[in-house]
Amino acid sequence: xxxxxxxxxxxxxxxxxxxxxxxxxxxxxxxxxxxxxxxxxxxxxxxxxxxxxxxxxxxxxxxxxxxxxxxxxxxxxxxxxxxxxxxxxxxxxxxxxxxxxxxxxxxxxxxxxxxxxxxxxxxxxxxxxxxxxxxxxxxxxxxxxxxxxxxxxxxxxxxxxxxxxxxxxxxxxxxxxxxxxxxxxxxxxxxxxxxxxxxxxxxxxxxxxxxxxxxxxxxxxxxxxxxxxxxxxxxxxxxxxxxxxxxxxxxxxxxxxxxxxxxxxxxxxxxxxxxxxxxxxxxxxxxxxxxxx
Amino acid sequence: xxxxxxxxxxxxxxxxxxxxxxxxxxxxxxxxxxxxxxxxxxxxxxxxxxxxxxxxxxxxxxxxxxxxxxxxxxxxxxxxxxxxxxxxxxxxxxxxxxxxxxxxxxxxxxxxxxxxxxxxxxxxxxxxxxxxxxxxxxxxxxxxxxxxxxxxxxxxxxxxxxxxxxxxxxxxxxxxxxxxxxxxxxxxxxxxxxxxxxxxxxxxxxxxxxxxxxxxxxxxxxxxxxxxxxxxxxxxxxxxxxxxxxxxxxxxxxxxxxxxxxxxxxxxxxxxxxxxxxxxxxxxxxxxxxxxxxxxxxxxxxxx
Ligand SMILES: Cc1cc2nc3c(=O)[nH]c(=O)nc-3n(C[C@H](O)[C@H](O)[C@H](O)COP(=O)(O)OP(=O)(O)OC[C@H]3O[C@@H](n4cnc5c(N)ncnc54)[C@H](O)[C@@H]3O)c2cc1C
Ligand SMILES: Cc1cc2nc3c(=O)[nH]c(=O)nc-3n(C[C@H](O)[C@H](O)[C@H](O)COP(=O)(O)O)c2cc1C
Ligand code: FES
Numbered sequence: 001x002x003x004x005x006x007x008x009x010x011x012x013x014x015x016x017x018x019x020x021x022x023x024x025x026x027x028x029x030x031x032x033x034x035x036x037x038x039x040x041x042x043x044x045x046x047x048x049x050x051x052x053x054x055x056x057x058x059x060x061x062x063x064x065x066x067x068x069x070x071x072x073x074x075x076x077x078x079x080x081x082x083x084x085x086x087x088x089x090x091x092x093x094x095x096x097x098x099x100x101x102x103x104x105x106x107x108x109x110x111x112x113x114x115x116x117x118x119x120x121x122x123x124x125x126x127x128x129x130x131x132x133x134x135x136x137x138x139x140x141x142x143x144x145x146x147x148x149x150x151x152x153x154x155x156x157x158x159x160x161x162x163x164x165x166x167x168x169x170x171x172x173x174x175x176x177x178x179x180x181x182x183x184x185x186x187x188x189x190x191x192x193x194x195x196x197x198x199x200x201x202x203x204x205x206x207x208x209x210x211x212x213x214x215x216x217x218x219x220x221x222x223x224x225x226x227x228x229x230x231x232x233x234x235x236x237x238x239x240x241x242x243x244x245x246x247x248x249x250x251x252x253x254x255x256x257x258x259x260x261x262x263x264x265x266x267x268x269x270x271x272x273x274x275x276x277x278x279x280x281x282x283x284x285x286x287x288x289x290x291x292x293x
Numbered sequence: 294x295x296x297x298x299x300x301x302x303x304x305x306x307x308x309x310x311x312x313x314x315x316x317x318x319x320x321x322x323x324x325x326x327x328x329x330x331x332x333x334x335x336x337x338x339x340x341x342x343x344x345x346x347x348x349x350x351x352x353x354x355x356x357x358x359x360x361x362x363x364x365x366x367x368x369x370x371x372x373x374x375x376x377x378x379x380x381x382x383x384x385x386x387x388x389x390x391x392x393x394x395x396x397x398x399x400x401x402x403x404x405x406x407x408x409x410x411x412x413x414x415x416x417x418x419x420x421x422x423x424x425x426x427x428x429x430x431x432x433x434x435x436x437x438x439x440x441x442x443x444x445x446x447x448x449x450x451x452x453x454x455x456x457x458x459x460x461x462x463x464x465x466x467x468x469x470x471x472x473x474x475x476x477x478x479x480x481x482x483x484x485x486x487x488x489x490x491x492x493x494x495x496x497x498x499x500x501x502x503x504x505x506x507x508x509x510x511x512x513x514x515x516x517x518x519x520x521x522x523x524x525x526x527x528x529x530x531x532x533x534x535x536x537x538x539x540x541x542x543x544x545x546x547x548x549x550x551x552x553x554x555x556x557x558x559x560x561x562x563x564x565x566x567x568x569x570x571x572x573x574x575x576x577x578x579x580x581x582x583x584x585x586x587x588x589x590x591x592x593x594x595x596x597x
Contacts, residue, residue: 052371053371053374053375053376053526053527054371054376226366227366227367227368227369228369229369229376229378232338232339232342233337233338234333234338234339235331235369235378235380236354236363236368236380236383237366237368237369237378237380238366239363239366239368239383240366248362249362250362250363250383255338270365270366271365271366271367271518
């Protein structure tokens with residue numbers, strides 16, 4: 001039993017905490033997880049403070065398998081609530097309960113094609129990890145990163161280093177192109193040479209990128225973000241409507257995802273009641289059926 | 294139950310070194326730790342975290358006659374020491390479950406309690422028919438905390454007569470003991486338990502979630518797409534202890550499977566001291582998938 005548990009969950013020590021622009025980063029000594037982690041996967045962290053109960057999921061940003069610490073993994077995060085605030089207060093040698101690596105990874109291209117990586121905000125983090133892998137496989141990598149403001153563009157320097165070309169967009173024009181990522185990728189698709197798009201960022205951005213890719217008949221893999229309770233596939237909290245076998249099914253972002261085929265996600269149906277499935281039997285719906293948000 | 298032996302260090306006890314067996318009427322389990330329906334799926338996902346075969350039993354996610362896609366997202370909202378969920382009983386339907394999931398559980402050799410959920414009394418009966426004589430299935434848990442479409446969507450377990458009707462139909466066809474899973478959202482839970490037992494239930498599972506609601510004050514909208522949802526987690530543990538106590542007082546011989554906010558060994562012990570025969574753990578699966586066996590060992594130290 002201890003051996004089984006050790007495979008996926010452990011208490012890991014903080015090796016480093018640092019600030020990266022508007023974001024925070026934590027590096028953990030986690031040789032087992034470092035060994036198994038792949039780009040696109042995530043870890044689920046037990047947090048304390050503010051009455052928090054559930055684990056918090058974070059994409060894996062960087063992995064080191066060697067060196068004095070045997071193996072480390074790094075995550076990047078934005079402080080948005082009590083869980084992330086608690087994490088931002090950790091210091092070296094603190095310990096955190098981590099489960100991972102979890103979820104489906106970014107599939108590597110089967111052919112020599114150009115890869116376009118599109119990231120929004122901290123969504124750039126797992127893409128930079130992927131860029132490294134793609135470069136090692138001698139694939140051409142182009143990167144587009146977008147954010148609201150310059151300090152929320154994650155690690156532009158590394159993006160430049162890991163790509164043949166890197167384009168940045170900010171919504172306030174404080175850095176790079178004034179606008180959104182979708183404003184620039186359309187042109188890149190037209191220029192040709194791109195065989196696959198990988199994207200990570202806010203859901204509306206993923207939806208927009210997927211639509212553009214679909215229009216140009218380009219494969220698109222997106223890492224989605226959906227609220228999770230268990231993170232391991234047992235509770236059905238994190239579902240995304242997805243086309244499968246000619247049908248639409250609610251697939252779990254934590255096991256069938258977080259990386260999904262962007263052309264199969266039914267973006268318009270997220271948060272909508274599926275047709276023909278109104279009557280349910282949870283205690284939840286015993287409520288006043290007239291009340292709908 | 295006997296008093297706690299202070300020398301019995303929980304960390305040194307192995308669950309197979311102590312006799313942890315519990316009898317739930319005719320049903321004997323190797324140990325008192327079972328899963329709570331709905332946060333364990335059928336176990337495949339949890340297998341990598343611990344040895345499922347060492348659980349007293351697994352209680353699987355409620356099955357319905359037809360596959361269900363469930364409710365829209367957001368399906369979950371975290372609340373103080375708890376969470377609200379409105380999943381909508383997403384499940385593959387009984388037929389597919391029997392074809393793909395049950396054989397897998399049978400191969401593990403773990404006793405399976407199948408939770409069933411219907412929209413009508415007839416649906417419960419049909420579900421029980423599907424389960425007749427299925428090897429490995431040791432009990433049925435009738436999740437009657439569901440709205441009855443034939444009665445203005447009033448939850449079956451909120452009315453003694455509807456409870457009696459469902460349990461009668463299920464026990465009539467079932468070949469294994471039947472447990473009724475009750476909602477605490479009632480005035481007299483012991484009365485409902487009495488109705489279930491009078492209709493043939495072997496015992497009761499207490500408690501299902503409490504109906505709750507949370508609103509995002511910035512957007513002024515409910516946090517759940519379904520508006521309301523079931524509250525679970527440590528926040529509801531005192532309600533579970535109370536419900537178990539009340540039913541145990543009224544029906545001292547009826548086996549109770551206790552659940553609701555169980556996180557630690559002491560929580561299991563608390564439910565058992567209130568009168569439960571075994572403890573269902575859900576939040577631990579969510580928060581700590583690897584933690585179950587520590588609890589089984591600890592419970593041994595505490596309640597034997
Ligand atoms: C697969 C995946 C990967 C992620 N990777 C990153 C990452 O690399 N960096 C990063 O900063 N954030 C990431 N997130 C979002 C991150 O999990 C949330 O920001 C975090 O859980 C917020 O917790 P909190 O207590 O600070 O905020 P609160 O808003 O108080 O959290 C309340 C509840 O809502 C959930 N929640 C809140 N925001 C989100 C969100 N955007 N997505 C999913 N659940 C949310 C929380 O998990 C918690 O259950 C990821 C989410 C997923 C699902
Ligand atoms: C995500 C989730 C899904 C659930 N699904 C079911 C279900 O399908 N059938 C059922 O009888 N109870 C279901 N429950 C209720 C639990 O089995 C349990 O009774 C309740 O959550 C209280 O225990 P807890 O506080 O330990 O979670 C669900 C609970 C949660 C949190
Ligand atoms: S978070 Fe529980 S199934 Fe995905």
